[in-house]
Amino acid sequence: MASNADYRAVYRQENIGPSYSGKAHFAFVLAFTLGGIAFCVWRLEAVSALEWLTIPLTFLYANLVEYVGHRWVMHRYVPGLGLIYKRHAGQHHRFFTDRHMALEGWQDCRVVLFPAVLMVFFFGAFALPIGLLLAWLATPNVAWLFVATALGYYLNYELLHLAYHLPEDSSLLQFPFLRRLRRLHHRHHESTLMAHKNFNITYPIGDWLFRTRV
Structure with a gap:
């Protein structure tokens, strides 16, 4: 099997084009x-x-969606959603192992952040329809609060996940709560645990409920 450095080099060559900008992403x-x-x-x-x-x-709803999506879509092959499984289990977990967790430059954001097209798709396919349903069943305020909170949770997800893959000496990782969360994610990247434990990227509520936290 290729070394992590070799895999990263091949991945960057095959999947990160010269026009990609991690900062723009x-x-x-x-x-x-x-x-x-x-x-x-x-x-x-x-x-x-x-x-x-x-x-x-x-x-709470978003935390459980995060857990379910990570456990049963990103780490289990589901017909029609194979691209997500391939990108996460097949690429993200080979690029970032428990021994090589840190990104090495802005270009590596391509392996951490959701692609812009998927982000817009999931918003249009899930958050927007539920918001419209809530506006009809409850009130417009409930709908706007739902969409705002869902977007805020997603931003929180991306920021935390990106922080977990920063170099060990990053100033952000000096915050104790962030280091604790990072340790949970670090363990998830162990090859023997990644399909079984620590599926929450943000806060381990789902892992606590389903007893998958280690």
Whole structure:
């Protein structure tokens, strides 16, 4: 089997074109999520105490979606979703192993961040329809709060995941809570554990519920 350095070199040559910019990719994630959140907040009108409960409920829902998607889509082959499985289990986990967790430059964001087209697709396929349903079944405020929280959770997901793959001496990793979360993700990248344990990327609520935290 090729060494990690060899695999990374081949991956970059085959999958990261000269026009790719990790900084632009990261900037798009920030602009898409923060812009969407700002628009949702702008649309809110006289939010009631009950409507504010949408935020923690959406947070819990998003955490379980993160867990289920990571465990049963990214680490299990599902017909029609094979590209996600290949990109994550087949590429991300070969590029980043428990012994080689750090990215080596902005170009490696291609292996960490969701592709922009997938991000827009998932928003259009999941967050937007649920938001429209909530606007019909509940109130517009509930719908806007749901979409804003979902976007905020996704941004939180990307920022934390990117932080976990920063070099060990990064100043960000000096925060104790971030180091604790990173250790959980580091263990997930062990070849014997990656398909079985520590599926939450953000906060291990799903792992606690399903007893998969180590």
